[in-house]
Amino acid sequence: AQKITQTQPGMFVQEKEAVTLDCTYDTSDPSYGLFWYKQPSSGEMIFLIYQGSYDQQNATEGRYSLNFQKARKSANLVISASQLGDSAMYFCAMREGRNAGNMLTFGGGTRLMVKP
Amino acid sequence: SQTIHQWPATLVQPVGSPLSLECTVEGTSNPNLYWYRQAAGRGLQLLFYSVGIGQISSEVPQNLSASRPQDRQFILSSKKLLLSDSGFYLCAWSVRWRGGPGELFFGEGSRLTVL
Numbered sequence: 001a002q003k004i005t006q007t008q009p010g011m012f013v014q015e016k017e018a019v020t021l022d023c024t025y026d027t028s029d030p031s032y033g034l035f036w037y038k039q040p041s042s043g044e045m046i047f048l049i050y051q052g053s054y055d056q057q058n059a060t061e062g063r064y065s066l067n068f069q070k071a072r073k074s075a076n077l078v079i080s081a082s083q084l085g086d087s088a089m090y091f092c093a094m095r096e097g098r099n100a101g102n103m104l105t106f107g108g109g110t111r112l113m114v115k116p
Numbered sequence: 117s118q119t120i121h122q123w124p125a126t127l128v129q130p131v132g133s134p135l136s137l138e139c140t141v142e143g144t145s146n147p148n149l150y151w152y153r154q155a156a157g158r159g160l161q162l163l164f165y166s167v168g169i170g171q172i173s174s175e176v177p178q179n180l181s182a183s184r185p186q187d188r189q190f191i192l193s194s195k196k197l198l199l200s201d202s203g204f205y206l207c208a209w210s211v212r213w214r215g216g217p218g219e220l221f222f223g224e225g226s227r228l229t230v231l
Contacts, residue, residue: 004159035219043204045160045222052216091159095218101167102148102213103175104220106160 003027004092004107011112013082020067021077021110023092032096034075035104036066039089048090051075079112087114118143122207122223129230135180135194137226139207142188147209149190150220151182154204166190167212202230 005024013019025034036048051059051066059066067076079086089111093104122139129135141147148167152160162175164182172182179198183191190207204227208220 006159033217035217043206043225043227045206045208045220047219047221050217050219093160095213101165101173102210102218102220103150103162103165105162106152108159109157 002107003096003105004094006092006107006110008110009108011110012115013079013086013112014115015084016081018078018080019082019112021079021090021092021112023075023077023107025073025075025092025094027073027094027096029097032094034066034068035093035095036064036075036077037091037093037106038086039091039109041088045091049077082114084114084116087112118209118221120207120209120221120223122205122226125224125226127226127228129197129228131199131230132196135192135197135201135228137192137205137207137228139190139192139223140188141190141209144188144209144211146187146212148212149184150208150210151190151192152206152208154206154225156203160206164192197228197230199230202228204228 032053034051038046049061049064051068063080065078089109091109092107119142150165151163154160166184180194206225207223210220
């Protein structure tokens, strides 16, 4: 079974509007972390935001917020006031447990295209 | 500040030829190191990770191998490349996880095309 599922292969959003990128995860471990990364066309992976499984409040970083619904096992990324520079691939990822290797499992990604 | 570099950035190799991709991290000690592969338009697949010199864990059986000869150096190798080895290879590092995000920091990537 997929541990991280991103069901939207591609999304369009109008500049200055908000957009939500979906992510669902699957784990039986009570301790885990959820991450979002941005990958522009250059290929680099840019860390955006993190949510711990025990965090009571949704994480926010500037225009990025994470809508964490633990019971539904979803960790959607919300980008407010979209900018042309937000056009990129976005990946959701999970770290399970307190593994010494600290490995992340990634979803298939969502390509976001911001229209002027 | 910490930096991570990997090279070469682009590589075109014939089937059956060897491969060596290198990755180095600066500004930190005892990092965890990772090699991920990304097929075109797809997500990242973990290939190898290392928690210390000479300690390599493989996530998927494959035609590739990894080595960590020094604390901040991670090398991805193959003796004979296959067509299916084509892809975008990303090296990453993280601190030893002690709570908090422990996010991965990625290099610029190496694009391998096997012909």
